Amino acid sequence: MKEVELNNKSVNLLFEQAIVLLKKLIAIPSFSKEEDKTADCIQEFLEKRGIPTHRAMNNVWAYNKHFDSLKPTILLNSHHDTVKPNFSYTLNPFEAIEKDGKLYGLGSNDAGGALVSLITTFIHFWDKEGLKYNLILTATAEEEISGINGIESIYSSLGAINFAIIGEPTEMNLAIAEKGLLVLDCVAKGTPSHAAHPNNNNAILKAFRDIDWFSKYKFDKVSDLLGEVKMTPTIINSGSQHNVVPDTCTFTIDVRTTELYSNAAILKIIKDNIKSEVKARSMRLNSSYISSKHPFVVAGLHLGRTHYGSPTSSDQAVIPCPSLKMGPGLSTRSHSSDEFIYVAEISEAIQIYNSILKQIL
Template sequence: MANTETLFQDAVELLKQLITTQSFSREEVQTADIIDAFLKARGIPTNRKMNNIWAYNQHFDAAKPTILLNSHHDTVKPNTGYTRNPFEPTVEDGKLYGLGSNDAGGSLISLISTFLYFYNKPNLKYNLCLATTAEEEISGINGLESIIPELGKLDFGIVGEPTLMQLAIAEKGLMVLDCTTYGKSGHAAREEGDNAIYKAMSDIEWFRTYKFPKESEIFGPIKMSVTIINAGSQHNVVPATCTFTVDVRVTDAYRNEEVLELIKQHVSCEVKARSIRLKPSSIDKNHPIVQSGLKLGRTTYGSPTTSDQSLLDIPSLKIGPGDSARSHSSDEFIYVDEIREGIELYIKLLEEIV
């Protein structure tokens, strides 16, 4: 559709427009409008559900496998450390400043540019489905998850997040557990009651020390951390209940459901998972898209941060321009050259296989 230099120039202008437009999670109507208009101006039919926009390559063939190209256009709120206007895109010393420039604006516009590059090419081995989605920063239900049933059969995905264009071939899942231990209240001065705090202590110690039988080749063991505890109402009453919260970072060695079941078998407290939808994800090192990246001199690693990968039930690779360390930071920025490199590498990554 266009040469890479034109794609790059248009991408930077699009990112500046997105930075100018507030798009906190659940408030992405205007950035969805901008992306929709950007694609339609280039003759691309789009689909929309709430603040999610998606499109397919011109020569889509249902008989062929489909690659998902996904990134998000929502942002967190700027923190109090900003010294610049977070909604004013400025370029200084090769850096494009602005909220969402790094997470995940650079990846988003680079994937859009890559989609444009392949859009009208005939005889591709794969279809391409571009999905620009909302609510990633809050793992919301009205983002990618809400449109997956409508995207059709997907064979694997590229999820755009800042990884310095290295290959994140696995990502930890997340479960937050609310645990309750039940005892019996009584007067603290007498031998009355059954102290729920004491009962909770053995379970908390189990969470601190337990090692799951299987370990991830990439991440090692699952990590469980007790992060909140509440019990008691006054000094002279033995507490009847003790509640505590456990943060569980699940690796690709297990499914969330398996980990939850194992935990319930080992502890005496009541365990309720707030959600099991943020799944660990991985893609085989021998997968063609990973092999393509390795040929380009990229390296593989496991990502400790969660993204929309956690909502996908297909193999997926997380890769994008920018640096995860800059995400959610004050005076967020991305190097303009990182965007250029991102577009070029995404294209080369796919050219090897499509």
């Protein structure tokens, strides 16, 4: 496929476009549920290049020019919402500052770098004829809050999708598995009484016994990529004064799941083993996994990338097709003060995305 090969001039042009777009996005506040202006910016960027766009709420998407419904389809997805800046920022989070090879700004690493790299990769392939796969680009909302008005809300409108690349900071390695998430609100119930009198039905003590189970229980199946299911108590509340035994104790458990168990299966095991009432906030965020023999993974490994299991969640959790997570930047920079991405990471990402896709398209 000579016609889609990247030369240095093409790489430089895509890189320059990516940096221009990322700087514009950084300058626009785009907290989850407030991404309308960045959606406008992305639409304008694509349409100025002759690419028709579609939009629902704050989600923007586009199809390659020669889309053929008889062909399989690859989805290129990343998000344009951000968390709110923390109080440790020393720089203006909405000013794109390029210094010492770094581009600073809120959302630069999570996931602006991946987003603009995927957008420019899509632009490169957009009008190419004779591709084996269709391409769909989606720039979506509410990822940071796992909101229902993001990729999940438009997925059924996109058409059949065979595989998805989710742009998140992975140092351009292949996250072929990702932990899911269950947040459990638990209530231990007891008998209220005066603290001076005997009470064998103390809600706090009952909660502690269940929390002790959470801290010690080991699930039988251990994932080669993601390790064990991890259950962590994170919140506990009970009582109002020192001399009253309360009738309830509430506590929250953060459960990070693996591909070996569905969220429903894990919830059943928990309910079978503890006495407190348990309610899951959501069952949507399941673990995901794709085979290391998938053509995209094989192509990435041929380029010297590695594969691994990711402990963090992304839009993979709410889409039903096979997917992996891959993008420039470092996950530990996400949500940090004075967030940044190296500009060279974006140039590398464009080259790697294009090189892998060229092998399978």
